[in-house]
Amino acid sequence: MMLRKLAATLAAVAVTVGLAVTLSLISPLRTPPAETVELVRATKLACATAGRVLGLGEGEIVSAPLDGGDATSGTGQVDAATQGPSTLSAAAPLVGGVLAEQPTRSWTRCETxxxxxxxxxxxxxxxxxxxxxxxxxxxxxxxxxxxxxxxxxxxxxxxxxxxxxxxxxxxxxxxxxxxxxxxxxxxxxxxxxxxxxxxxxxxxxxxxxAAAQTSQTVAGIPAGATSTTLLLSNPSEDRVEVGVEALGASSAYEPAPAAGISLAPRSTQRIDLGASLGGEASALRVTSSVAIGAAVQVSGADAVASSLVAGVPGERLGALVPQAEAVQVTNPGTAPAKVELTVAEAPVEVEVAAGTTTAVNVTAAGLTALRVEADVPVLASALSGGTVIPLDIVVEDESSAGVVVLDPSLR
Missing domain, CATH: 2.60.290.11 (TM1070-like)
Structure with a gap:
């Protein structure tokens, strides 16, 4: 009996050792290398008004009526007439807006x-x-x-x-x-x-x-504006003190009518800036301790009215603009900005001091892709037939691109 048990034990040990040796001789399964995949950055904007839809971006851009009518597409840009609300879409960042001629000339930004x-x-x-x-x-x-x-x-x-x-x-x-x-x-x-x-x-x-913010810069007030009105709205339950700076041609300063503004809770205030901007191309920087809304209404010498809200500063801005007359660049930062403005493939280089706005007269017949590139974030707008058309971020910083790493070793 003892001999049988000993023999069985030795046999089990032999099988285990043999199996271990066999497994050690087998080459390990090779794991595929990790693979980096960039996410598709699709963009879809809603354009709320009827008129001429103008979109600028990369790749194919599609303008489609919201009611399901025939779509219009283009590569890099699109120019489409719509009778009502529509969408702009692309598989990359894009910007756009709607230019209406009736009852008066106006521009409406297409929004996310x-x-x-x-x-x-x-x-x-x-x-x-x-x-x-x-x-x-x-x-x-x-x-x-x-x-x-x-x-x-x-x-x-x-x-x-x-x-x-x-x-x-x-x-x-x-x-x-x-x-x-x-x-x-x-x-x-x-x-x-x-x-x-x-x-x-x-x-x-x-x-x-507009988005309620504690610090925002409303750019695009054209030179020679005959009327400039600032609207401020406080959605909070607390009274808030508001600071307003004008970023003019040579410096930042406080317009006299905007000094000492105090907004009551849940209220809106209108401030007529009169001639305090001196007829210069300008922007308004609005700061507050709690997030508030701000907008600027302007009328030029030709009586065309525009309503402006704060934009997002960027290093690469653009817009598709018909008959551009001027481009103005605002530098809301603390360091000078070196700016290259491209109008119809002809680059113009300017330097914009910190806290100032620079206007550049341009001549661009027909529809033009305006682009602004700077070494620091700036704001820009174009003037077309007296209407202010803001330039928006048209190319994202590569560091903000969505990236996924597929690692097969992670189970």
Whole structure:
């Protein structure tokens, strides 16, 4: 019996040793090397108004009516006529807007839909909101109306439903007949793009959405502007002190009408800057301890009105502009900016001191891809037929590109 157990034990040991030796002689399975994959950075913008849609970017750009009509496409740029809201899309970063000629010439930036934002309106009695839902799901938004004397209680301002792929208008004259007013929109479901435009039979600039911020620079005030009005809206529950600096041709300074501004809680204030900007091409830097909304309304010598909101400074900006007359560059930083402006393949180099705005006259017949490249982030805009067209970030910094590493060794 003992001999049988010993023999069985020795046999088991022999099998185990043999198996171990055999496994040691087998070459390990080779693991494929890790692979880096760059994510596709698709962009889709909502264009809320009818007119001439102008888009600039890389690769194929498609302009499609929101109601499902025929789309227009182009490589690197697109120029399409639309009878209503539309979308701009591409598999890369792009910028765009809508140029309308009737009832007056105006520019409306195409926007990325958002679950929240703010629109500042000087005369709500003659204005309506256009709410665009370019997504495949229903959106539901609430509106808060911040007037000169505080928040306005308005029936019908909550639970506004917008079906997928459609737009809806909301008459501000019913909700807040007197101005100025800041309209804060918040989506409880989905996301939207919102602009304010004059009602039929009235003229004026279309107003785009603004994000509440503690520091923002509104660029694009043209030289020779005959009227400049600053709108400020405080969505918080606290009173806030606001600082305003003008970034002019040679220095930054405080315009006298904008000194000592104090915004009451949940209110909107209108400040007429008069002649305090001296007729210079300028920008306004607005700072506050809590996030507020800001917009600037300007009229030029030819009486064309534009409504401006803060942009995002960038090192590579662009826009597709018809008949460009001038380009102005604002440097909101603390170091000088070396800027190269390309108009119809002809580069112009300028240096913009910190805290100033430089205007460059250009002659560009027809439709032109304007591009600005700088060694520090700047803001830029073009003047076309008296209308201000902002230049936006058209090429992202490579460091912000989305990258995924596929490592087969990670299970």
């Amino acid at each position: 839909p958002s679950p929240e934002g703010m629109v500042l309106v000087s005369d709500p009695g003659s204005t309506e909101l256009v709410v665009v839902n370019s997504d495949a799901n229903e959106a539901v938004i609430d509106l808060a109306l911040l007037g000169a004397d505080g928040e306005i209680a308005a029936v019908g301002a909550r639970g506004i439903a917008v079906a997928p792929g459609v737009s809806r208008t909301v008459a501000l004259s019913v909700l807040a007949p007197d101005g100025p007013v800041g309209v804060v929109y918040t989506a409880s479901q989905g996301r939207v793009a919102v602009v304010a435009r004059p009602v039929e039979g009235r003229t004026g600039a279309t107003v785009g959405s």
